[in-house]
Amino acid sequence: MSLASKSVGRRERNKQEKLERITAAAKELFSVHGVDEVTTQQIADKADIGTGTLFLYAKTKGELLLLVQNSSYVDALERGRAAAGKTLDVLDAVMAIVRPVVECNRTQIDNGRTYLREMLFGDPEEPHHRDALALSVETEEAIVGVLRRDESVGEPEAVAQARIISAIMFVSMAATVNIGSSVEDLLQDIRRQAEVLLGPKKKRQADT
Template identity: 50%
Template sequence: MRSGHMPIGRRELAKQAKRERIMTAARDLFAEHGVDGVTTQQIADRADVAIGTLYLYASTKAELLIMVQNEKFAAAIDDGLAAANAAAGQGALEPVVALIRPVVEYVREHIENGRTYLHELVFGDPVEPYRNAGLALAGRLEDGVTGLLAQDDHIDAADAATLARVITAIIHLSTTATVYLHRSDEAVIADIRDQIHATLAPHHRAA
């Protein structure tokens, strides 16, 4: 009996293997040296592919960074959503903080890479496939915050979406601004928590 899926050909398998080698090489080199300390030629050499082949998968070093960081960003959002569900019933603040904690930790895992990644998402070409995927992840995070805020009886749906945009801006600034770079993750998260609390407080006082 035939399955409903066509078998993957050798050419496609070879492409997948090359992409995985490039991804692994870029991930390891960025972790070891930071994005500014790595060249595309070094990534190609580590992946054992020609530089022209590498450019078929990502045309710039920035795209390679985004490709790598997108996977980490997606995993951080998954972890955050699970933590937010576990914190349900504690009002809006604690679930939102639970959601963003893994994201903050991921961005700050390697400060240079995290700052460059967020800068590229905000200021780069949004139609580039990897940036587009990263922006979709940012939208998923914002939607997650919106959903948590909408569960608060004091916040209506329209305000929840606007507040979520404000909160994601707070996260972006607090994880990339130079003044925060030498603080610990816990200090940064505590500061973000205070900012979110102040942002939500007027809605609770007005109730």
């Protein structure tokens, strides 16, 4: 290996190590104090880097929140896919995907709601915002895969239904009226709406 290759490899490792420190620092501070009460200086200090370096990885506090929540969302979606793969009933499988996403978002309610606002209104050119939108698309694709188990459901119908279910989930999590709702309350509400959308045949799919 050339010296140039070793140098590039070392730089990439250093960048990754700093990114992990920033993510861990922001996650802890946001979890304990809430995103509104934490400053970028506090995050930089906890990550043991300068604020200038911090802004190379995320230009705003909103982007830092996206970075933190995205990493949790990835794990939640993976758990949801795995659970759905073991669930025969279509509606139950859809909710198996939805459950860990809702649980992830409601770990700290204010942070979760701010995350959703950043997804909607943040700068789409920022990398962490793009990652958040990509995760939303992946969630819809996972739901499409479940809905397509029913051979009578075509791709366009499944895509439209998955988009509606995703919208139901995000609106339920973001709505001010639901601030005091528990995770189980939200899941029951989402399930009721999904059941109306999908119809009784989806509920019976496991028995056919």
